[in-house]
Amino acid sequence: MTEQRKLRILIAKPGLDGHDRGAKVVARSLRDAGMEVIYTGLHQTPEMIVATAIQEDVDAVGLSIMSGAHNVLMPAVVEGLRQKGGGDIVVFGGGIIPDDDIPRLREQGVHQIFTPGTSTENIVKWIRENIKPR
């Protein structure tokens, strides 16, 4: 109708693991919370995720990684966004990520990490509190 700002979130699966159940559950919860979720499927390179985030003008990118390659892939997306003029796009992540890795990921610009057992309500709540439509 007239002005209606909506949160747009890209949910992406970088790397080689094929476990997308978590990503799909999160995508659905965000949709049910009234957000617009762009989902791009499996096996994305950081470059593809960055290009998609910019083209879709999303407010945030959620990365789901089960392969153990989070220390490489997550910072690569943050850096890629910065280089392409999307440094203001919030990056968060989830998956099987050891607690010890989290502080360093945060230092490298990943805003939040959700480990197994996090409720989808918590993810929705965090997004609502920390991300605003730009």
Added chain:
Amino acid sequence: MISLDALRAREVRACARLMRWLDDGLPEARVLLKQLYPHAGKAWLVGITGNPGAGKSTLVDGLIQKFRTRGQTVAVVAVDPSSPFSRGAILGDRIRMQQHALDEGVFIRSFATRGHLGGLASTTADVVHALDAMGWDVILVETVGVGQDEVEIQNLAHTTLVVMAPGMGDEIQAIKAGILEIADVFVVNKADRDGADRTVRELQMMLELGSSVEEPEDGRGHESQARKDFAGPMRRLGPRGWRPRIVKTVGLTGEGLDGLVEAMLEHKKAYQEAMKDVDFKKALLRREFLEIFRRTLLQRGWSYLMHEDHIREIVEELFGGKTDPYTLAEQAVSALGRL
């Protein structure tokens, strides 16, 4: 701020941001649309519609490839439905177009319908005009998976493809109204499946039957014309005498895509020929204006009622039983003129 130069240079960031502004209905976007308008009119607008699961996204993916090979830049507008309950959406059309993610000659943008019916988002026309003015050569608009009545795409696209797959039950029956009438090219996709030839035959038969029914002259005066213009279904505006082509494809392997592109180009040529006709061109301008007028009116009306909060007084008056909603609606419309 978005600069006109950045848009004209097809800078991705600026492009993407304008799409967002348009989608969210920001007033700044309208200012840019006015500046862009003189530059529009060069792109070829192609609509791709059809039942859910017919293979539209995969076909779009294949078409991007074909047009890129011909050296043309391609923008894709992919529309998916919003949930009527949460108003959220999952936009998944890109999944099938990932091979073009890094190609700078391709711009893909997903939109949610946000409650708009008709197979598109309410802002799709603006989005497409903007992409046109930015200089994208081909603009592919993929509608939501539609049933029978979601035919809005034909008012926007120069060339409309209706995609269907064989073996989806009595498929021709299901699409015989509405969507059957809007196709410039029928695509029987997944043609490696059983029943593809039957689907083609049924389509041919349907077309032969359809062509013998001439549309009656409209003698019902201008009120009915206004009704038609605003509420649709619109009369079909396209090259006179065009007989819809039927093409078989297998989206996944790319089989038949060359034939599809050929049929599309034939239609493009016929369309461009028709554009030389002053009356045709005026009919298009008329349709475009009416659509923009309708949306402007709605927007103004909404802002008068909601943002300026006149709706509150109106509800109070209704509650007091002093007057009827018809009178109040007329009064509200008269008040709009003073905005």
